[in-house]
Amino acid sequence: xxxxxxxxxxxxxxxxxxxxxxxxxxxxxxxxxxxxxxxxxxxxxxxxxxxxxxxxxxxxxxxxxxxxxxxxxxxxxxxxxxxxxxxxxxxxxxxxxxxxxxxxxxxxxxxxxx
Amino acid sequence: xxxxxxxxxxxxxxxxxxxxxxxxxxxxxxxxxxxxxxxxxxxxxxxxxxxxxxxxxxxxxxxxxxxxxxxxxxxxxxxxxxxxxxxxxxxxxxxxxxxxxxxxxxxxxxxx
Numbered sequence: 552x553x554x555x556x557x558x559x560x561x562x563x564x565x566x567x568x569x570x571x572x573x574x575x576x577x578x579x580x581x582x583x584x585x586x587x588x589x590x591x592x593x594x595x596x597x598x599x600x601x602x603x604x605x606x607x608x609x610x611x612x613x614x615x616x617x618x619x620x621x622x623x624x625x626x627x628x629x630x631x632x633x634x635x636x637x638x639x640x641x642x643x644x645x646x647x648x649x650x651x652x653x654x655x656x657x658x659x660x661x662x663x664x665x
Numbered sequence: 666x667x668x669x670x671x672x673x674x675x676x677x678x679x680x681x682x683x684x685x686x687x688x689x690x691x692x693x694x695x696x697x698x699x700x701x702x703x704x705x706x707x708x709x710x711x712x713x714x715x716x717x718x719x720x721x722x723x724x725x726x727x728x729x730x731x732x733x734x735x736x737x738x739x740x741x742x743x744x745x746x747x748x749x750x751x752x753x754x755x756x757x758x759x760x761x762x763x764x765x766x767x768x769x770x771x772x773x774x775x776x777x
Binding site (some may be wrong): 588595598601 | 755
């Protein structure tokens with residue numbers, strides 16, 4: 552069965568620090584997709600990135616970067632030079648190509664202090 | 666471009682009263698539609714999903730039901746609300762199960 556673990560329940564950093572949010576997943580499929588979402592205080596989930604299991608290249612988008620490592624079943628998310636606006640709950644999610652399930656992790660609450 | 670609407674934004678209902686939350690999507694055809702619930706400070710719980718009109722799959726047995734009367738309309742209902750139904754309800758859509766889901770603004774439901 553699919554499973555997504557985000558071991559960090561809450562993280563607090565001071566503005567301009569770098570922070571990494573961990574995501575570990577479990578799946579028996581060879582083809583699957585990984586996602587990150589941001590949920591700011593307003594509540595609406597914002598899609599950040601989608602990665603398929605065949606593409607292990609790391610991705611960078613501005614201050615955001617993602618490190619996908621199949622060997623450790625991890626898809627970690629790093630925010631460089633964090634800002635107060637990055638304060639939110641971040642969810643990692645997994646979908647299997649042949650399945651009808653989209654599994655979310657429990658989320659990590661990030662607080663960036665000024 | 667695609668847009669997803671949910672209403673109402675907030676709702677306060679007494680225990681035992683009925684519920685109807687509506688979600689509509691614009692700008693896409695034949696999407697998968699989803700209802701999630703998020704209890705305060707908790708993760709997302711998938712309640713229902715639908716791959717087409719009249720096709721509903723339930724993930725969690727409870728006193729809630731869902732219907733999809735039109736391609737881009739998804740309704741969450743209850744005949745009698747319980748205190749435990751309080752939470753933040755999110756509707757989402759996607760094309761296929763392996764593509765990203767896009768979420769609506771959510772409905773914050775308080776059952777008193």
